[in-house]
Amino acid sequence: MSTPHSQESLSQGLAHIVSGCYVLTVRDAQTGPQAILVSFVQQVGLTPPRLVVAIHKERAIVPALDRAGAFVLNVCAQGDTLLRTKFTDPDLTPAAALRAVGAREVGPGLVLEPAAAHLVCGIAQRIDIGDHWLYIVDARDGAAVGGRAPFVHVRRSGLSY
Numbered sequence: 001m002s003t004p005h006s007q008e009s010l011s012q013g014l015a016h017i018v019s020g021c022y023v024l025t026v027r028d029a030q031t032g033p034q035a036i037l038v039s040f041v042q043q044v045g046l047t048p049p050r051l052v053v054a055i056h057k058e059r060a061i062v063p064a065l066d067r068a069g070a071f072v073l074n075v076c077a078q079g080d081t082l083l084r085t086k087f088t089d090p091d092l093t094p095a096a097a098l099r100a101v102g103a104r105e106v107g108p109g110l111v112l113e114p115a116a117a118h119l120v121c122g123i124a125q126r127i128d129i130g131d132h133w134l135y136i137v138d139a140r141d142g143a144a145v146g147g148r149a150p151f152v153h154v155r156r157s158g159l160s161y
Contacts (some may be wrong), residue, residue, distance in 0.1 A: 014158020021076035023083050024053065025098070025109035030062035033110060034105070036061045037087040040132070041073065041151075049139040051121065054132040061090040061094075062133065070122045071137075072109025075144075076151040077116035084151075106139070116148035134147045 019039040026034050040054035053073070055062060065071060076083045086097040102113030111118045119142035127134040 011157045013154045017158065018152055018154055021084060021153065021156055023074040023087055023112055023115070024055075024061070024065075024071050024075065025074065025103070025112070026061065026064050026068045026071040027105065027109055028068060030067065031064055033095050033098050034061045034064045035087060035098055035110070037084065038073075039155075044136075049125070051119070053121075053135045053137060053138060054129065055135065056132050063124065065135070066126070068108050070108035070120070070140075072096040072106055072111060073119045074110075074112045074115035075117040075119075077114060077145075078151045078158050080114050080116075080148075080151070082114050083112060115145065116150050117144035118142055 020041060022038045022041050024036050024038050028034055036055065036059055038053060038055060041051060043049070043051050051073075055065070074083070082101055086092060086100050087094075089097065092100065098110055098112070103110040103115075105111075106118070107120045109120070119139045121137040122140055123135055123137050124137040125134065
């Protein structure tokens with residue numbers, strides 16, 4: 001049985017797990033271009049280069065991802081706030097946010113001009129892990145922009161966004 005103190009301790013312990021900031025994009029014939037800000041991303045394999053990406057089940061992008069079977073993952077750059085602010089603005093649609101930051105189509109998604117890097121990913125498997133879907137993906141292509149380091153952060157709480 002957990003107590004409020006142990007929940008707070010757990011939250012703070014989890015908050016020390018370092019994460020990044022990414023914008024996942026997908027082109028969808030039914031809904032148009034979609035994009036979402038994500039932070040639960042980790043490389044988990046080398047041959048093939050494999051990642052896991054966790055996305056909350058209620059996010060609107062999930063059906064588009066499942067239809068496309070692939071996406072582009074853009075790595076937010078250190079010191080850049082444009083991507084983080086545009087893709088968390090409730091007044092902007094994903095399409096409007098993509099136009100605002102400068103996006104070009106690459107394979108199944110869009111590469112964002114301010115990003116430090118991008119990876120073209122194919123979905124290998126989707127696993128139900130409770131409140132999130134865990135996408136196991138293979139990185140098929142990608143590139144980094146010289147001189148742009150990735151944005152790294154820790155959350156205030158390990159039990160919420």
